[in-house]
Amino acid sequence: MNDRALADVNPAVVEDLVDANRILYHFGVVDGFGHVSARHPGDPSRFLISRSMAPALVTATDLMAIHLDGRPVSDNGPTPYLERFIHSEIYRARPDVVAIVHSHSAAVIPFGIVPGATLMPVSHMGGFIGEGAPVFEIRNTAGLNSDMLVRTPELGAALAKSLGSRNIVLMRGHGSTVVAFNLRQAVYRAIYAEVNARQQSEALKLGAPIYLTPGEAVESAKANDGQQDRAWNLWKRAIQERGLS
Numbered sequence: 696m697n698d699r700a701l702a703d704v705n706p707a708v709v710e711d712l713v714d715a716n717r718i719l720y721h722f723g724v725v726d727g728f729g730h731v732s733a734r735h736p737g738d739p740s741r742f743l744i745s746r747s748m749a750p751a752l753v754t755a756t757d758l759m760a761i762h763l764d765g766r767p768v769s770d771n772g773p774t775p776y777l778e779r780f781i782h783s784e785i786y787r788a789r790p791d792v793v794a795i796v797h798s799h800s801a802a803v804i805p806f807g808i809v810p811g812a813t814l815m816p817v818s819h820m821g822g823f824i825g826e827g828a829p830v831f832e833i834r835n836t837a838g839l840n841s842d843m844l845v846r847t848p849e850l851g852a853a854l855a856k857s858l859g860s861r862n863i864v865l866m867r868g869h870g871s872t873v874v875a876f877n878l879r880q881a882v883y884r885a886i887y888a889e890v891n892a893r894q895q896s897e898a899l900k901l902g903a904p905i906y907l908t909p910g911e912a913v914e915s916a917k918a919n920d921g922q923q924d925r926a927w928n929l930w931k932r933a934i935q936e937r938g939l940s
Contacts, residue, residue: 701743701760708736708878709755712743715882717939718930719796720751724885729798729870731885732782733878735760742786742795746773751939763787765848777846781872784851785858792874794881799870802892806830807865814865814891816907817898821891822915823862823873823884830865831857843869862916863888879923882930 701709712733719725727749735741741760745753759775760768765783767775781797806814807830814828833841836853845851845866854872858864862884863873873888875881898904907915934940 701758703737704743705736708733708743709758711878712745712758713753713755714931714934714940715794715796715878716745716750716753717934718882719798719885720749721930721934721937721939722886722889724796724798724800724889725750726799729796730776730778730782731794731796731878731881733794734786734792739786739790741768742782744776744779744782747776765851778844780848780851781845781854782851784848784855785872785874788852788855789858789860789874791876794875794878795872796881796885797870797872798885798889800885800889800892802889802896803865803871804868805896806892807867807869807871814863814888815895815904816912816915817891817895817904819907819911819915820887820919821894822907822912822919824888824891825861825912825916826909828863828865828871828888829857829859829861830867832867833869834867877923879927880920883919883923883926 715731729750730744732742732744735743740763743758743760745757746759759772761779763783763786765780782795785792785795806812816822816824831854833843836850845854865871873881873884875884
């Protein structure tokens with residue numbers, strides 16, 4: 696790592712953050728765009744994220760630390776992501792959040808652009824979606840002529856407000872952001888948000904889906920949280936076989 700602010704970070708955390716970028720690319724959740732972060736394990740007022748680059752190409756030397764106001768910790772460091780305020784303002788608003796994934800995954804976007812459509816959990820793997828994903832409308836803060844990007848603390852704070860206490864928020868015409876209590880859980884949620892969206896879209900072609908009840912969603916999410924390493928280890932092997940690790 697070139698960033699001296701990361702010198703005291705456990706190498707296992709660094710490895711997981713690099714792998715998270717590669718896994719999300721492998722499953723098509725991110726492509727040349729999107730990003731994943733983790734709160735600094737030794738300093739909750741900072742978070743770790745890659746410099747501005749394609750996720751599949753991230754290595755340990757590309758990671759950097761950022762303050763919760765969006766400022767890089769190290770002076771004269773690499774260029775950070777423009778939308779780092781997605782992460783900084785959610786971490787600021789949600790002390791319980793330890794990891795965040797922002798993506799533009801294709802199947803999720805339609806649920807944020809069709810009035811009345813709501814991303815709902817259709818199977819136990821999507822239980823973390825709970826009672827439905829809220830939608831962040833950037834026009835309410837940025838007006839009618841923005842570039843749709845969360846490029847300021849004000850927009851990041853508005854996004855965090857739309858997220859509230861939920862695990863996922865859709866961003867109209869843009870993508871989605873998921874939060875979690877650890878990095879592997881965040882990757883799981885980002886992947887299965889996309890899977891759930893595809894399943895829900897297919898079900899809607901057949902008729903009115905039977906969604907999980909709030910109680911089923913809670914219990915399913917608990918059960919899946921206990922199996923994180925099972926999926927993570929498989930996904931890690933997949934990126935190794937593909938030459939991404």
